Amino acid sequence: MNDYHQTFTILIAEDDSDDCVLVQTAFQQADMVHNLFCVPDGNELLNFLRHQANYADPARAPKPDLVLLDLNMPRMDGRQALAEMKADPGLRSIPVVVLSNSSLQEDILRTYDLGGAGFIIKPPTLEGMVEVVNVLKQYWFEVVKLAESDHVKIGTGSRS
C-alpha cells in the first residue's frame, strides 16, 4: 500500500477533446490530489515523456505515474506509442493502461503483448467513467507500489 501522501501525475493521450474532458471531470470527482495532463496523439506523448519540442521544460512535463492511452489517434497511434515506450529503457517502467473505444480481441491481445498494464473499454457516460476512475485510483494509487518518479514526493511516511 502507498501509505504516504503524494500528488500523482497522470498523463492522458487522447485525440478527442470531449473524451479528455470526460476523464478530467471524472478525476476531479474522485477524492484524490493529482496532476493531469492531456496530449492529443502518440507523437506528443513521446515528446512529453522525452522533454522534446513543446515540452523541453521538465516543470511543464513531469514524469507521469500512470499513462492512459487511447489506441486510435492521428499521426502516431497508441499501438506504436506503446511499443516505443516499452522499447525505451528510460520510459518502460511507467505503467500504461489502454483506454479505448476498441473492443477488438486483436487490440486487447496486442496491448498486453506490447507490455500494457490493462485494457479498458471507454465507458460512454460520465457516470461510467467516474466508476472506472475510482477503481483506477484505488488500484494504482492505493494498492500498487509504483516505481519512484524523478519528481519530488511529498512526505515519506513509513516507507522503509
Add this chain to the structure above:
Amino acid sequence: MFNNAKLVTFLIAEDDPDDRLLINEAFQESLVSNSVFFVEDGVELMDYLNRQGKYADPAVAPTPDLILLDLNMPRKDGREALAEIKSDPRLRYIPVVVLTTSKAEEDILRSYDIGAASYITKPVTFDGLVEAIKGFKQYWVQIVCLPNFDMVNE
C-alpha cells in the same frame, strides 16, 4: 461491468504455505467467482505454463488470465521467472502482478522494467491483504478486459 460473466483464472506463485492459505482466503472473501491455482516456486510456475511434468494435462493447468508472482522463492525466484515469461512470445501477453514482502526500490523498478504489469507489497495484516485483493480484483476483473486465451490457444 465488463467481465462479469466470465470465469477468471488466476495462477499464484508463492512458496510460503501460510501466505498461500491467506491469499486463497482473501480471494474467497470477494464476490466475483474465479478459479485460483497455486504453484510453489518459479520452476513449478514455468512447468505449469509450459505444460510440463505433472502439468501436462491442460485440464490440470488451464492457461491463467493473470499471474500473481512472489519474488523470493527457492529453486527459481520470481525475477527470473518474470524475465522468462516476458521473453517468451507464447506467454508474454499474460499480465504478471508481483505480490511480495519486498519494499526494495530496486525490486520495484526492476519488476516494472522486465515487464510486470504492477507491483504490490504484501500487507502485513489479513485485513490489509483482503483490502488489497479487493482492489486488485476490482481493477483486473471488473474494469479491465483480459486477453481471451481460448481464442489464442485453441
